[in-house]
Amino acid sequence: MCVNVDPDVDYQCIVGSLQYLVSCTRPGIANAVRTLGKVLNCFTEEHFVLAKRVLRYLQGTREFGLVWYKPETPALQLVVYADADLGNERDDRRSIAGYVLQLNGCTFAYKSKKQPIMTDDTCNTEFVAASECSNMIM
Missing domain, CATH: 3.30.160 (Double Stranded RNA Binding Domain)
Known part of the structure; x- marks a missing residue:
């Protein structure tokens, strides 16, 4: 059964913001966001709880991201x-x-x-x- 848990919170907006993070700096959450995105038009309270879990994970791992370092040798690996x-x-x-x-x-x-x-x-x-x-x- 589709449910809008809180009218002030837009589930689609949350998933869209997470997708933006996946495409820019956080590929580690790609599978979770893919799963959340499968139910954009008909989500349940369980999906909303899972979306909040991903947000809590991101909050706890703010220092994670993609970083390029200058290699010590000119060889590419x-x-x-x-x-x-x-x-x-x-x-x-x-x-x-x-x-x-x-x-x-x-x-x-x-x-x-x-x-x-x-x-x-x-x-x-x-x-x-x-x-x-x-x-x-x-």
């Missing part, structure tokens, strides 16, 4: 992480895949989204995630 889960989405059983690209220890690109195809085991799911990541690198 590229580190890439890719991961996926198997059928996490309850509505269509598609997997969520993501990757993070770091240059000299600082994240410069990331993505987390539903995979476009359904896979039947964890190995295939991981290969799809690695493939999407390698496409980003190229």
Whole structure:
């Protein structure tokens, strides 16, 4: 059942502000914000409580963010992480895949989204995630 917990608080505005933070400096909350964004037009009190939890997390971790440091050596070090889960989405059983690209220890690109195809085991799911990541690198 859809409910507006407090007419003075705009759930859509909160989620939009969180999405802005994800795109600028806080990629670590991307999955939580993606989950909150799935119910923008029909949220429950539970979703509102989860949104407040993300806000409390941000308040407690104000010093976190993306920082670029001058490397000690002129060589560039590229580190890439890719991961996926198997059928996490309850509505269509598609997997969520993501990757993070770091240059000299600082994240410069990331993505987390539903995979476009359904896979039947964890190995295939991981290969799809690695493939999407390698496409980003190229």
